[in-house]
Amino acid sequence: MSREIAFTFNSNKIAITVEDHWTLLHLIREELGYTGTKEGCGSGECGACTVIVDGMAVNSCLYLAAEIDGKELVTIEGLTSPDGSLHPIQKAFVENGGIQCGFCSPGMIMSAKALLDENSNATEDDIKDAIAGNLCRCTGYVQIIDSIKSVSGYYQKEAPQVVAWKNDEDDRGE
Amino acid sequence: MQNLCSVGKRIPKIDAVDKATGRARYIQDMKLPGMLYGKILYSKFPHARITKIDTSKAKALPGVRVVLTGEDVPEIKMGVYKDNRPLKAGKVCSYRDEVAAVAATDPQIAKEAVGLIEVIYEPLPAVFDPEEALKDNAPLVHEEHKTNVLRMPWKLHYGDVEAAKAEAAHVVEDRFSTTWVTHCCMGTSGAIAEFDPANNLTIYSNTQIPSLAQKDFLDALKAMGIADRRVRVIKPCIGGGFGSKLDTYAYEYIAILLAFYTRRPVKIEFDRTEEFIATSTRQPTVTYISQGCDENGKLLFRDISMILDNGAYTSWGATTPSVMMMPITTLYRVPNVRYEAKCVYTNNTYSQAMRGYGNPQATYAIESTIDMLAEKAAIDPIEFRRINSNQSGDVSTQGLRITTCGLEDCMDAVKTKLEWDKPNADGEGVGLASLIHVGGGARVYKSDGCGTIIKMDDFGRIDIFTGATDMGQGSDTVIAQIAAEELGLQAEDIHVIHTDTDVCPWDVGSHASRTTFVAGNAALGAAKKIKARILELGAKLLEAPLEKLMLRERCVIHLDDPERRIEIGKLLRKAHFSHGGQMLMAEYFYDPANENMGKDFRGNMSMTYTFGSHGVRVKVDEETGKVEILNYVAAHDVGKAINPMLLEGQVYGGVMMGLGYALTEQVILEKGENMNPNFRDYKILTAKDVVPIEAPVLETYDQDGPFGAKGIGEPGCVPTAPAIANAIYDAVGVRIKDLPITPERVLAAIREKKGLDLCGQEVDKEDADACIIEE
Numbered sequence: 001m002s003r004e005i006a007f008t009f010n011s012n013k014i015a016i017t018v019e020d021h022w023t024l025l026h027l028i029r030e031e032l033g034y035t036g037t038k039e040g041c042g043s044g045e046c047g048a049c050t051v052i053v054d055g056m057a058v059n060s061c062l063y064l065a066a067e068i069d070g071k072e073l074v075t076i077e078g079l080t081s082p083d084g085s086l087h088p089i090q091k092a093f094v095e096n097g098g099i100q101c102g103f104c105s106p107g108m109i110m111s112a113k114a115l116l117d118e119n120s121n122a123t124e125d126d127i128k129d130a131i132a133g134n135l136c137r138c139t140g141y142v143q144i145i146d147s148i149k150s151v152s153g154y155y156q157k158e159a160p161q162v163v164a165w166k167n168d169e170d171d172r173g174e
Numbered sequence: 175m176q177n178l179c180s181v182g183k184r185i186p187k188i189d190a191v192d193k194a195t196g197r198a199r200y201i202q203d204m205k206l207p208g209m210l211y212g213k214i215l216y217s218k219f220p221h222a223r224i225t226k227i228d229t230s231k232a233k234a235l236p237g238v239r240v241v242l243t244g245e246d247v248p249e250i251k252m253g254v255y256k257d258n259r260p261l262k263a264g265k266v267c268s269y270r271d272e273v274a275a276v277a278a279t280d281p282q283i284a285k286e287a288v289g290l291i292e293v294i295y296e297p298l299p300a301v302f303d304p305e306e307a308l309k310d311n312a313p314l315v316h317e318e319h320k321t322n323v324l325r326m327p328w329k330l331h332y333g334d335v336e337a338a339k340a341e342a343a344h345v346v347e348d349r350f351s352t353t354w355v356t357h358c359c360m361g362t363s364g365a366i367a368e369f370d371p372a373n374n375l376t377i378y379s380n381t382q383i384p385s386l387a388q389k390d391f392l393d394a395l396k397a398m399g400i401a402d403r404r405v406r407v408i409k410p411c412i413g414g415g416f417g418s419k420l421d422t423y424a425y426e427y428i429a430i431l432l433a434f435y436t437r438r439p440v441k442i443e444f445d446r447t448e449e450f451i452a453t454s455t456r457q458p459t460v461t462y463i464s465q466g467c468d469e470n471g472k473l474l475f476r477d478i479s480m481i482l483d484n485g486a487y488t489s490w491g492a493t494t495p496s497v498m499m500m501p502i503t504t505l506y507r508v509p510n511v512r513y514e515a516k517c518v519y520t521n522n523t524y525s526q527a528m529r530g531y532g533n534p535q536a537t538y539a540i541e542s543t544i545d546m547l548a549e550k551a552a553i554d555p556i557e558f559r560r561i562n563s564n565q566s567g568d569v570s571t572q573g574l575r576i577t578t579c580g581l582e583d584c585m586d587a588v589k590t591k592l593e594w595d596k597p598n599a600d601g602e603g604v605g606l607a608s609l610i611h612v613g614g615g616a617r618v619y620k621s622d623g624c625g626t627i628i629k630m631d632d633f634g635r636i637d638i639f640t641g642a643t644d645m646g647q648g649s650d651t652v653i654a655q656i657a658a659e660e661l662g663l664q665a666e667d668i669h670v671i672h673t674d675t676d677v678c679p680w681d682v683g684s685h686a687s688r689t690t691f692v693a694g695n696a697a698l699g700a701a702k703k704i705k706a707r708i709l710e711l712g713a714k715l716l717e718a719p720l721e722k723l724m725l726r727e728r729c730v731i732h733l734d735d736p737e738r739r740i741e742i743g744k745l746l747r748k749a750h751f752s753h754g755g756q757m758l759m760a761e762y763f764y765d766p767a768n769e770n771m772g773k774d775f776r777g778n779m780s781m782t783y784t785f786g787s788h789g790v791r792v793k794v795d796e797e798t799g800k801v802e803i804l805n806y807v808a809a810h811d812v813g814k815a816i817n818p819m820l821l822e823g824q825v826y827g828g829v830m831m832g833l834g835y836a837l838t839e840q841v842i843l844e845k846g847e848n849m850n851p852n853f854r855d856y857k858i859l860t861a862k863d864v865v866p867i868e869a870p871v872l873e874t875y876d877q878d879g880p881f882g883a884k885g886i887g888e889p890g891c892v893p894t895a896p897a898i899a900n901a902i903y904d905a906v907g908v909r910i911k912d913l914p915i916t917p918e919r920v921l922a923a924i925r926e927k928k929g930l931d932l933c934g935q936e937v938d939k940e941d942a943d944a945c946i947i948e949e
Contacts, residue, residue, distance in 0.1 A: 036196015101646025102193025140830030
């Protein structure tokens, strides 16, 4: 069975015919051709396919495409400004070492965005809760958490108190 | 050290923007015109004869282009020991054995077709325990091999261990075991193979060894009757490696075979279940170890015999004893060492390289027993290690030459940051374990080299073609920083291309924490050639002697008068667009002067060695056996941090992987069958499990490293398990000798120590018999 649906995709209105059994991930990657959203497990365990639907972070591999009808969908491709400049969260991941192999990064960044959109003063515990469903094998999460903290209002008043030890650059390279 | 502009800076990874925006293309994101989808049928038994395969129903399914079995294709020998083939014929030896494969126009059709293949098996007796497999009457995994023991005689004896044993004031002896764990790359495995009409092969694959893979695939073509053709290996963006992509695999050869028989591009992409079941694990080990010291705590001998579960086929996992020899002979000064390792075939999954390459398994046994020995000698564990610490200038019994050694400084850093001497609160304990690892390449192949080509454009920017493979660790960025430093450029002026064997020079592969050192030195060598040319051109234009010029701020600058300068781009344009014009290009192949092991396994396998110490403070719940990590310090002597931010990322990532190895991760094989092929049941750590990690970096400026650097890719996960085991002992007095250190194991040990049974009852009580343990 197939059906007509209409929804907002990264600020653009879209009307499309979808098969009932398609997942949202299939719709995004295979039908719309946006490959920034990744499939890491296909069963909601790793979070690589995280997208934002009406402000909520969801695993698109477990979400039926037909359910997106009338809703607003944001994927990683929707975060960058039209002029190509990065969203502050993307910039934070780049500048704080939050990215290694990068396969988990789009999903991780979308989870972080959903969190900060809802709570711009997220604490370290809030951040860990929000990305608990996003697995990463490279970074050990430390620099990912640092990245998100660097754009949370909670840590803006004083210098970010980082979970990990940082080198004092002044002592280096001599 | 001179004043550095690019090296030593926390420069973001040069591919990070592409990855943050979803632009980076992984194998999962690639489609070629006319591409078919391959799918593999795996064995239903751990050991069986294949009596009959009926593929007729699969072939009849619309959309199916070809169905292949082992009987349909030429035999391609693959693996380190050439004991494996892409599609099995006659017999299967493990559950992950590939029995047949399908290529179809759609992934769903391919999946359905695989389900339609009918295979009749005749099950054979199987063996799953390597110690059982050693027995005379054990089933043979490969009958033609006559024995289950691989003919790889890992055996050394330096000095006289028996004499040292007789002399020792204190001796400890014990058995340790480690189990299967797997890499869990977030991007699953995959490949696309395509032939042109002349039978030249292009393969897109997530490999860590493009040049060796090229050779393997050339050999495969030869076996298929295609001689003198070209193989081009293209690497898309790699979603994590950790050693998993250090060999060539059945799925790659099957993609090649399917493409050959269909004359279409064929893609095979693993789903997560396949990734767990059909990729290789870390090598499980059983280690019998004894160590002894004199009355002053000076180590006298180390004696180790080890059995490794090889699984049904042989990949690099079987060669991990070569790297284990390094900590066994050289972690601390040990005058007498004996080591023997047997790799044994079983009907389990076969093992591969994984971050640390045997070092975590060996270090677990060594560093656990070092603590036991220190206790016997009544010496503080750190003090005991200090007495035996390696020093710069040492040459170990194996012939490893320690050029620079910051081991004692690492231990000091741990001691201070962990507040080692602070009295333990109730249930708390501290533990430390150290590491040595290759930091200057590792000569395990005929060459340990890496080639680099640099090409400059008219605008002062450069393209670097490197043999190195960036699988996320950041080697492209480190290479760019090294070249930028040498040429007075910024990292952003540099484009690093590592993706294509048609344009990139040879490299042995990204393994052994060698890329910063070897590929870094290769890039530095090429940059030095370019620099000499730029300076020559600059000397003419600025009318100054060469020794008065330097490259900085994208300019050639006069040392005495920095206002006398010319922009490098302008200089290049002048050179290019003049009579007898020239453009700047340079190549350099760096093969370190390290040595292959000799017959007695002596030889300096690496140009330099990375040292480190990890310390941990734990709290153990005596009621549940749960271990909580309160603080973790991982100090490393890295030579020189080329990029401290990326370096810390390697350490944090390594430590968290090591914590998983120590505490939670285990591929559960039940009679060879994977019982937990998913992230619900195979527990890698999540953000909620992050512990406070401090990563002090100590710089010893190694003479041979690029700007003094040593490798740091693997060390982070090497001593994690023994550090935790030592801390648990300090906390509650029980020694856990098997990984992973689960709450069940800790609780059982605590209860045993208290004289209670597994249910916590006093053993001699009448109702003790009523205790039932449910597995």
